[in-house]
Amino acid sequence: MTKVTRARSTSPPDGGWGWMIVAGCFLVTICTRAVTRCISIFFVEFQTYFTQDYAQTAWIHSIVDCVTMLCAPLGSVVSNHLSCQVGIMLGGLLASTGLILGSFATSLKHLYLTLGVLTGLGFALCYSPAIAMVGKYFSRRKALAYGIAMSGSGIGTFILAPVVQLLIEQFSWRGALLILGGFVLNLCVCGALMRPITLKEDHTIPEQNHVCRTQKQDFNKRVSPCSRLTKEWVQTCLCCSLQQEYSFLLMSDFIVLAISVLFMAYGCSPLFVYLVPYALSVGVSHQQAAFLMSTLGVIDIIGNITFGWLTDRRFLKNYQYVCYLFAVGLDGLCYLCLPVLQSLPLLVPFSCTFGYFDGAYVTLIPVVTAEIVGTTSLSSALGVVYFLHAVPYLVSPPIAGWLVDTTGSYTAAFLLCGFSMIFSSVLLGFARLIKKTKKTQPRFLAKESDPKLQLWTNGSVAYSVASELDQKDGESVAYSVASELDQKDGESVAMAVPGYNPT
Known part of the structure; x- marks a missing residue:
């Protein structure tokens, strides 16, 4: 399986088998992100069956989400050293095993390990490699391809949520988890679609890395594998390989992006937890509050696809970075306006606006990352970017809840999230402005000091x-x-x- 025949190409084909890659990534986002969101539907069932409080039961969903993001770099390493196909298939087996074992759980701790850690680890091996493969097959229509692929999260949630509820009513939570485990095995099919491709820039291998591998092969022919010197040499070569894969960590542009992602991830998460409670607190009925969440999810899908298509047009192609900043900043402004929106006619436009631009910047995260690090390092870079989502996802809802308990209102929590997202946008914009200023100064000086004139x-x-x-x-x-x-x-x-x- 590791000796996969790679498709030869000098540049991304922008079509052909690339659309099968998009379809595979679409199914991966359904089986990972949509299934993760649907785990919250089991919340009441778990709480009733195990007779535990809200806090302990809520850890199941938090562990799945956190482990998926924390282990995203591991998925990149596996796909880089073996292949994307092997990584996604292995992740599908682990995730399915976790859900199936979870159906036999006898305590919440059992669910923490199976449904939380094991399933989350399997999702991590699938998510970032699948997204990175889309970037390898598309260049001119990259944003549109990502928009279609990433919309699987919203579409999957919209379809799976009522289906999972029906399964729980018909077969209890154990039967529903068992069926979900079988459904997640489709990740193995998605992995089989991820045909590797060799681009022109992939042939640019540093001489040091090539010499390291050659010397390692010659050295292993002469020395026993059990030798201490051999083990030291293998460790050195492994360090060289990892240093090459993660060399982008020393890039100033990527460091700024990483800091920006931390603030953005902190701001985007609490709304999906507290929109319904906030709507109920201002007098909106339960059905109307559920309608707000459904609206948010559907418009999120529209934002994924349409914003990706728009930013691939010729007049916006060179401004995708700016469009990303625009989308994140507008979501922050929506947060700042939310405390004064206290009726359903005002909350519906909010859900539409926030949902659209949430889908917009999610689509552009891989595009902006590829612009900074290039296509060759995209898988590893996306692993790090999604890894940075983990801690904010874990701590931002509890912090927002603490602010609500302390102040007695949602205003402080929403304002903090809004300013966090606006700061993320401003930080990236300021960094890009400084970079352009530094580039124009040498050109101006070069024209003045040109010896030819x-x-x-x-x-x-x-x-x-x-x-x-x-x-x-x-x-x-x-x-x-x-x-x-x-x-x-x-x-x-x-x-x-x-x-x-x-x-």
């Missing part, structure tokens, strides 16, 4: 003389003499004589 003046006539080397028939001298108009005594005289001597 020199100016001599003789009265009112200016002559610009430039000489360049002409490698042709053994001759290496070429002269170019240009004279400008001489405004004198009302007469305009233009002189352009090769080898003209002003004396």
Whole structure:
């Protein structure tokens, strides 16, 4: 399985088998992110069956989400050293095993290990490699491809939520988990679709890494594998390989992106937990509050696809980075307006606006990451980016809940989330502005100090003389003499004589 035949290509094909990659990634997001959201439907069942409080029962969902993001770099490492197909298939087996074993749980601790850790680890092996494969197959229509692939989370939640509820009513929570375990095995089918591709930039391998592998092979022929020197050499080569894969961690642009992602992830998570309680607190009925969440999910799907299509148009193609900042900043502004929206007619436009731009920036996260680190390191970089989501996802809902308990209102919690997302957008925009300023200064200085251009003046006539080397028939001298108009005594005289001597 590790010896996979790679499709040869000098550039991303922007179609063909790439659409099968998009379909595979779409199914991966359904089987990972949508199933993770649907685990919250089991909340009441778990609480009733095991007679535990809200806090202990809520840890199941938190562990799944946190482990999925924390172990995302592990998924990148497996896909880089084996293949994307192997990583996703292995992840599908682990996730399915966790759900099936969870159906036999006798305590919440059992569910923490099976449904939480094991299933979360399996999702981590699938998520970031599948997203990275889309970036390898698409360049010109990358944002649209990501929009379709990432919409699986919203579409899957919209379809799976009532289905899971029906399964619980028909077969109890144990039977529903068992069926979900079988459904998640479709990740193995998704992995089989991920045909590896070799791009032109993938052939650019640093000489140090190549020498390291060659010397390692020669050395292992002469020395026993059990030798201490061999083990040390293997460790050195492994460090070289990992250093090459994660060299982008030293890039200033990626460091700024990582810090920005931390603030963005902190702000985006609490709304999905507290929108319904906030709507109930301002007098909205239960059915209307559920309608707000459904609206948020459906518009999120529309944002995934349409914003991806828009940013692939020619007039926005070079401004995808700015569009990402715009989407994150607008979600932050929506948060700031939320405390004054206290009726259903006002909350519905909020759900539409927030949901659309939430889907928009989620689509552009891989695009912005690829712009910074390139396609070759995209899988590893996405693993790190999604890893950075883990801690904010884990701590932001409890912090927001503590603020609600302390202040007696949702205002402080929503304002903190809003300012967090706005700061994320401003930080990236400020960093891009500084980078452009530094680029324009050397160009300006280079034009002023260009040795090829020199100016001599003789009265009112200016002559610009430039000489360049002409490698042709053994001759290496070429002269170019240009004279400008001489405004004198009302007469305009233009002189352009090769080898003209002003004396």
